[in-house]
Amino acid sequence: MSKFQLSRRQTLAGLSAAGAMSVFGAPFSLSARAQDAQIKAVLGIIRLASQAPSFIAMERGYFKAENLDMEFKYFEAAQPMAVAIAGGDVDYGVTAMSGGLINLAEKNAVKVIGGSLQEEKGLAGQIILASNKAYEAGLTEPKHLAGKSFGITTAGSSFHFMAYKIAKANNIPLSEITLRPLQKVGAVVGALTSGQIDAWAIQPSIAKKMIAEGAAKQIGLVSDVAPDYQVTTVFTSTKNAAEERVKTEAFIRAYSKAIDDYNAALVDKTASAEEVDAIAKFVHKYVEMDLPFEQAKANLVNGAMRINKGLALSLGSVTEQLNWFKDEKMVKDTITSEMLFDTSYVKTI
Missing domain, CATH: 3.40.190.10 (Periplasmic binding protein-like II)
Known part of the structure; x- marks a missing residue:
C-alpha cells in the first residue's frame, strides 16, 4: 500500500510540475516537443567527391541526430544552386562562390556562413x-x-x-x-x-x-598558385541565417561531424582500413555509381582534399574572391563583405 501511495505521490508531483512548466513556458517542455518533430531541410548537392561529408552525414544519421529531416537536391553547377537557395527551394549549399551568388547577396537574399574545401600545400589539391x-x-x-x-x-x-x-x-x-x-x-x-x-x-x-x-x-x-584558396563555401538564405539559427547550427554540427570522419579517413589517414572502406561505400552510393567499388574508392582516396574542420571560413581567400569579382565588373562595387558573409556561425581563419 505504501508503495502504491509513494508511486501515486510521485505521479501527482510529476503532473503538477509538468503543469507548472506548461504555464510558465519552461524550456524542457518546448525541447521535448521539438524532439518529436524533425525539422525539414534541403541540401543542394553537386555529385562530386568534395561533397563527401554530405553523404556521410546522411548515411551515418548525423542529420537525423540533430533533428533534421534532410533531403538532397541535385545540381550541375554552383550558380543555379544559389538561385534555388535565394528562392527558398533549398536551405543550404556547399559549393564555390560565383558571381550569381554574390549578386544575390547584394539583394539580401543569401549569406556565406562557412568554408569547406580548401587548397593546402602538401596535398594534391586541384x-x-x-x-x-x-x-x-x-x-x-x-x-x-x-x-x-x-x-x-x-x-x-x-x-x-x-x-x-x-x-x-x-x-x-x-x-x-x-x-x-x-x-x-x-x-x-x-x-x-x-x-x-x-x-x-x-x-x-x-x-x-x-x-x-x-x-x-x-x-x-x-x-x-593559390595555396590558401577557399574552393567551396557553405551558404544559405539570409532568412535562414537570421531567423533559423537553431536549424542552421544543427546543420553545421551534423556536417562538421562528417567532416571529421572524412579528414581522418582520407586526408590525415588516422582511421582504420575498415573505416576507410565504410566512408568510401557511403560516397559510392552517390558519386561514380557506375564504377566498380574498388575503382571508385581508389579515385576517392587518391583525390582527397582538406575540408575545413568545423566549416571554418578562410576570410582572406573569400574576400580576395569578392574583390576579384568586383574588379572584373561581374558584381557591383557597392557589395561589401558584410552583405555577403555572416561570420557568426563558424571560426574564421
Whole structure:
C-alpha cells in the first residue's frame, strides 16, 4: 500500500510540475516537443567527391541526430544552386562562390556562413590539366597557356577564378587565354578529352581518373598558385541565417561531424582500413555509381582534399574572391563583405 501511495505521490508531483512548466513556458517542455518533430531541410548537392561529408552525414544519421529531416537536391553547377537557395527551394549549399551568388547577396537574399574545401600545400589539391592534343603541341606547363583555351562552367565560376590565378602566377594577361563556358562539369570533361579545349583545372578525384584513363595530362597544381584558396563555401538564405539559427547550427554540427570522419579517413589517414572502406561505400552510393567499388574508392582516396574542420571560413581567400569579382565588373562595387558573409556561425581563419 505504501508503495502504491509513494508511486501515486510521485505521479501527482510529476503532473503538477509538468503543469507548472506548461504555464510558465519552461524550456524542457518546448525541447521535448521539438524532439518529436524533425525539422525539414534541403541540401543542394553537386555529385562530386568534395561533397563527401554530405553523404556521410546522411548515411551515418548525423542529420537525423540533430533533428533534421534532410533531403538532397541535385545540381550541375554552383550558380543555379544559389538561385534555388535565394528562392527558398533549398536551405543550404556547399559549393564555390560565383558571381550569381554574390549578386544575390547584394539583394539580401543569401549569406556565406562557412568554408569547406580548401587548397593546402602538401596535398594534391586541384590539378591543372592539358588535353592530349594540346600537350603534344607543347602545353606541358601552365606558363604555356597564352593563346590556348581553358574550360569553365560559367563566367564567374570557380573555374574562371582559377584561370585568373593561374594566368596571374605565370604573368599571362587573362585576355590571352580563351575561356570556354560549357555549363556543366561533364561537358568540360568531354571537351578536354576530345581536344575541343586545351586546358582545365579540377578536383583531383576527377583529374586523376582522367589521367589514369589517358584522357588528359597533368601540367600543374592549383595549390602552387593559390595555396590558401577557399574552393567551396557553405551558404544559405539570409532568412535562414537570421531567423533559423537553431536549424542552421544543427546543420553545421551534423556536417562538421562528417567532416571529421572524412579528414581522418582520407586526408590525415588516422582511421582504420575498415573505416576507410565504410566512408568510401557511403560516397559510392552517390558519386561514380557506375564504377566498380574498388575503382571508385581508389579515385576517392587518391583525390582527397582538406575540408575545413568545423566549416571554418578562410576570410582572406573569400574576400580576395569578392574583390576579384568586383574588379572584373561581374558584381557591383557597392557589395561589401558584410552583405555577403555572416561570420557568426563558424571560426574564421
